[in-house]
Amino acid sequence: MTQQADPKTSPDPKTSPVPSASPDSTASPDPQTASASVPAPGVPEWEKRFRAPRVSLPDWAQDAPDRALFVSNATGTYELYAWDRVTGTQRQATDRPNGTTDGTLSPDGEWIWWFADHDGDEFGVWMRQPFGGGPDEPAAPGLEPSYPAGLAIGRDGTSVVGRSTDEDGSTVHVVRPGHQPVEIYRHRESAGVGDLSHDGALLAIEHTEHGDAMHAALRVVRLDGSVVAELDDTKGGTEELGLAVLGFAPVDGDTRLLVGHQRQGRWEPLVWDVASGEETGLRLGLPGDVSAEWYPDGSALLIVHSFEARSELWRYDVSTGERTRVETPAGSVSGATARPDGAVEYLWSSAALPSSVRSTAGGVVLDPPGPRAPASVPVEDVWVEGPGGRIHALVQKPAGVTGPLPTVFEIHGGPTWHDSDAFAAGPAAWVDHGYAVVRVNYRGSTGYGREWTDALKHRVGLIELEDIAAVREWAVSSGLADPSRLVLTGGSWGGFLTLLGLGTQPDAWAVGIAAVPVADYVTAYQDEMEALKALDRTLFGGAPEEVPERYEASSPLTYVDAVRAPVYISAGVNDPRCPIRQIDNYVDRLAARGAVHEVYRYDAGHGSLVVEERIKQLRLELDFAARHLSAGAGTRAEGR
Numbered sequence: 260m261t262q263q264a265d266p267k268t269s270p271d272p273k274t275s276p277v278p279s280a281s282p283d284s285t286a287s288p289d290p291q292t293a294s295a296s297v298p299a300p301g302v303p304e305w306e307k308r309f310r311a312p313r314v315s316l317p318d319w320a321q322d323a324p325d326r327a328l329f330v331s332n333a334t335g336t337y338e339l340y341a342w343d344r345v346t347g348t349q350r351q352a353t354d355r356p357n358g359t360t361d362g363t364l365s366p367d368g369e370w371i372w373w374f375a376d377h378d379g380d381e382f383g384v385w386m387r388q389p390f391g392g393g394p395d396e397p398a399a400p401g402l403e404p405s406y407p408a409g410l411a412i413g414r415d416g417t418s419v420v421g422r423s424t425d426e427d428g429s430t431v432h433v434v435r436p437g438h439q440p441v442e443i444y445r446h447r448e449s450a451g452v453g454d455l456s457h458d459g460a461l462l463a464i465e466h467t468e469h470g471d472a473m474h475a476a477l478r479v480v481r482l483d484g485s486v487v488a489e490l491d492d493t494k495g496g497t498e499e500l501g502l503a504v505l506g507f508a509p510v511d512g513d514t515r516l517l518v519g520h521q522r523q524g525r526w527e528p529l530v531w532d533v534a535s536g537e538e539t540g541l542r543l544g545l546p547g548d549v550s551a552e553w554y555p556d557g558s559a560l561l562i563v564h565s566f567e568a569r570s571e572l573w574r575y576d577v578s579t580g581e582r583t584r585v586e587t588p589a590g591s592v593s594g595a596t597a598r599p600d601g602a603v604e605y606l607w608s609s610a611a612l613p614s615s616v617r618s619t620a621g622g623v624v625l626d627p628p629g630p631r632a633p634a635s636v637p638v639e640d641v642w643v644e645g646p647g648g649r650i651h652a653l654v655q656k657p658a659g660v661t662g663p664l665p666t667v668f669e670i671h672g673g674p675t676w677h678d679s680d681a682f683a684a685g686p687a688a689w690v691d692h693g694y695a696v697v698r699v700n701y702r703g704s705t706g707y708g709r710e711w712t713d714a715l716k717h718r719v720g721l722i723e724l725e726d727i728a729a730v731r732e733w734a735v736s737s738g739l740a741d742p743s744r745l746v747l748t749g750g751s752w753g754g755f756l757t758l759l760g761l762g763t764q765p766d767a768w769a770v771g772i773a774a775v776p777v778a779d780y781v782t783a784y785q786d787e788m789e790a791l792k793a794l795d796r797t798l799f800g801g802a803p804e805e806v807p808e809r810y811e812a813s814s815p816l817t818y819v820d821a822v823r824a825p826v827y828i829s830a831g832v833n834d835p836r837c838p839i840r841q842i843d844n845y846v847d848r849l850a851a852r853g854a855v856h857e858v859y860r861y862d863a864g865h866g867s868l869v870v871e872e873r874i875k876q877l878r879l880e881l882d883f884a885a886r887h888l889s890a891g892a893g894t895r896a897e898g899r
Contacts, residue, residue, distance in 0.1 A: 304633045305688035308613070309874050310335075312627035316594035316606040316616055317342060321509065321555075322414065323368030324599050326390055328352070330360050331627060337868040339373055341390055342625070350392060358868025364390070365412050372398050374407055379864025380833040381788070382406055385420065399434045406788050406835070409452030413459035417482070421452035425789045431464060433482050443484035449793045453477070453504025458511045461487060461533065463504045469496030472793040473675070473713070477502050477518065479533045488533040492520060499713050505550065508557045517551060517560070521709045526550065528560065530577070542580050543573075548706055551575070554597045561585070561597045565706050568640070568653060568679040572603060585619060591681035608682035610638040610655060635687035638680050645729040647702045647714055647722070652730045653678055654739070655686055656695040665888055666695040666740035668727060670749030670756045674703035674715055688877055692885075694746070695739055701726035701756075719798050719813040720759045727760065731767060743769060744888045747824075748880070750774035751837060751865065754828075755815065758845065761826060762818025770887050772827045772880050775837045775865050778845035780814035781807075786838035816841075819848045825855040827883040829876055831863045857883060 302310070317327035325344040330337055334351070337358040342349045352371050353359035362373035369390055376383035382405065387398035399420050408421030408429055416436045423429050431444035431452060444450065444464060449472050453463035462482060465475040469491070476491035492500035503519035505528060514534040519526050526548040530539040543549060547566025554561060554574075562573035562582070570592045572585035590609030597603050604624050608614035613632035616624045638653040656664060667689045671678045678698040686696040700707065701723040703715030715722055727747075734740035747768040749757045754776025761771040777783045781803045784795055796802055803810045811817050826849060830842045839860070849856045859879055867873055 303691070305684070305691045305877075306874055307630070308632040308635075308684035308687055309870055309877075311613065311632035312629045313614060313632070314340075314616065314625050314627050316596065316604065317625060318363060319344075319596070319598075320364040320368030321366045323364075323366075324555075326364060326368030328362055328364050328371060329625065330362075332870050333627060335870045337870075339371065341371060341392075343390075352388065352392075356869075357863050360868060361407065363410065363412070365416075366414050370398075372410065372412065376864075378833045378862060379831055379867070381835050381864060385410065399432070399440060401440045402432060402434070405430075406790065408450065408790075409465075411452050411455035411462065413455055414457075415459055417459060419452050419455055419462055419482070421450070423449070423451075423788065423790050428789060429466070431462075443480065443482065448472070449790045454506050454516070456507040457509050457513060461507070461514065463507065463516055463533075465502070465504055467793065469493050470797070471496050471499065472790075472797040474499050474501035474521075475503065477504060477516075479516065488531075488536065490518070490531060492522065499709075506552055509553050509555055510557045513557060515557075517553060519550060524710065525708045528562075541575060543575070543582060545573075548708075552596065554601070555599045559597075561595060561603060563592060563595055565679075567651060568638075568677065568700070568706065570679070572605060574603075587617075589680075591679045593681060610653070610680050610682060610686075611635055613682045632682070632684070635682070636690055641697075641730070641733065643730050643733045645702075645726045647726065648711070650702075650726045650730055651700045651707065652733075653680065653698045653700075654695065654734075655690050656739070657690055657693055660693070662695065662737075662739045663735075663741035664695040664739065665693065665744035665746070665884075666697060666734055667746040667748060667884075668731065669696055669698050670723075670727065670747070670753035671698065671700075671704070672749065672751030672753045673705075674701075674723065674752045675705050675712055676752075677704040677706040679706075685877060688881065692881055695734075697730060697734055697740075699727050699730045716798060717800055717809055719809070720756055721763070721813060723756055724760050724763060727756070728764060728767065746770045746772060746884050746888070748772035748774075749776075751776070754837070758815035758826070758828075759813070759818070761822045761824055762815055763821075765821050765823045768824045770827075770884050771822070771824050772883065774829045774876070775831055775834055776828065776842065777815070777837050778828070779816040779841035780810050782841035782844055783837060784810070786840055788835045791836060816845050816848065819845060820852060822849070822854060825857075825883070825887040827857050827859075827880060829859040829861065829879070831865060831867070832860055833862070833864045836865045855887070 315330040317329040319327045327342040339352045339362045385398040386395045405422035408423040411419045428447035429450035432440040450466035479488040505517035508515040528551040551560040560575040574583045595605035602620040641652040754773035757773040
């Protein structure tokens with residue numbers, strides 16, 4: 260399934276375009292529908308990277324593994340595609356102006372479920388259509404529109420749908436064919452569907468009833484809502500230790516649940532038998548964060564190990580504890596799945612080379628039509644001492660060019676995310692235009708242990724900016740960066756940090772470029788989706804009326820009158836995560852004092868799934884930076 264991102268924890272919408280990739284090399288989306296992605300002669304390399312057709316890691320039906328679903332931008336908009344791996348037949352399953360990426364297959368492969376929102380607002384209902392094609396129909400009739408909060412589909416046609424709304428908080432509903440939905444769970448705090456057992460008898464729910472939206476507890480229930488087992492490492496919200504559902508064992512009657520935990524200071528898996536209560540930790544001996552999924556027969560686990568911006572795969576035998584390396588090239592694996600024949604298919608890329616879906620059986624599994632994206636330059640690793648410990652930064656710069664260079668600090672979203680050695684068209688475009696690009700995995704980022712991630716509390720935004728400032732100092736003192744030509748930019752949480760950095764570090768940056776940012780934190784809290792309110796209460800230690808001084812200290816609006824650098828802001832008018840009203844408040848304050856700024860509003864949500872729109876936005880950003888950097892540092896304070 261193409262997973263729905265957790266609120267405010269998704270990557271920067273500019274630098275992480277919906278799954279890119281490329282598995283049996285004979286398969287490719289229909290080239291007749293891909294003409295919109297074929298660049299004309301003379302198109303610059305950076306635009307070719309955005310337009311190059313790409314595909315996600317195919318999701319396959321558990322009981323019909325030759326039926327698959329993937330995302331592709333072959334038509335110029337990211338949409339869902341059905342793929343019959345026996346016949347090679349592919350067809351575009353969805354076709355909407357602003358694209359579709361959230362979808363999954365029923366276990367028997369007969370139905371494609373997809374989430375229908377309105378122009379990127381993330382509020383809608385689940386629809387379904389036959390795998391072979393046919394009209395769409397409501398997949399869970401009787402349920403009103405909501406924000407999605409997980410989905411599980413049983414083998415008998417029963418589905419379990421998680422919902423989130425401002426009015427009801429989190430609810431979970433069992434939907435049986437021919438019957439009205441039955442609500443089996445409700446709570447004001449964030450919760451969602453984790454997984455349904457193979458026989459459909461048990462449901463795992465992730466919840467934050469204890470009030471800590473960053474550290475979930477688990478509850479396993481029967482489909483009538485009666486409780487089978489509980490697991491809560493937070494001890495009622497008193498300890499910052501989270502749990503995550505990774506999946507039930509894929510065997511009928513098997514009550515083992517694979518769970519992610521943080522008990523050793525990082526994410527690791529354990530096997531929890533929800534019937535007996537027995538917990539079995541895994542002897543992995545790996546230094547980084549670890550996720551896992553079951554092999555289809557339940558005898559082994561496919562391990563994904565992420566460490567210092569790279570990732571690797573392992574096979575773990577559950578009965579013997581033997582760990583075997585699954586060979587992949589150096590770089591980043593952003594998705595992997597074990598097939599029934601034991602082969603592993605994985606989505607791989609590096610900063611220099613575009614993504615492809617590969618198989619340990621050999622070759623490329625799914626090959627998109629048209630030319631591949633042009634390569635870029637590799638990243639260099641930099642470690643800088645900071646106020647909270649060593650900070651990891653990734654640096655790219657034009658080949659054969661020495662500094663000091665105009666330098667872009669591209670700040671990732673999330674905040675619980677991290678930049679990695681993975682292909683990204685946005686940073687590569689800046690490099691093509693002569694800039695060095697620095698990406699900082701500040702405190703709050705994942706991949707460096709629980710303490711690093713959980714350091715982001717109360718002084719929200721200000722902590723991350725301390726780390727960014729330390730890396731900025733290194734970039735200038737090392738001769739890489741020209742201090743008069745520094746660009747601070749990012750999207751989502753990275754956009755928030757951009758605006759906050761321009762106001763709290765006004766002499767440090769020559770230009771600021773913020774995409775879909777938080778700009779006025781109190782108004783953002785009022786207008787954002789309910790799940791984000793819960794996250795903000797956890798980060799700040801309460802709502803704005805409870806800890807107003809913390810929201811004021813972390814809001815870019817507080818410091819708007821100190822901003823000296825020209826500011827460019829782009830915003831989706833339907834964005835439920837960083838809503839438009841709070842951005843308008845910030846822009847109005849810039850305009851009132853005559854500050855140099857430009858605003859671009861577009862008809863979508865938290866980023867765009869339309870390739871040409873993404874290119875347009877980056878072209879505007881490149882132009883804005885070029886105009887204002889060429890004007891010279893001395894011009895920055897004029898026109899206020």
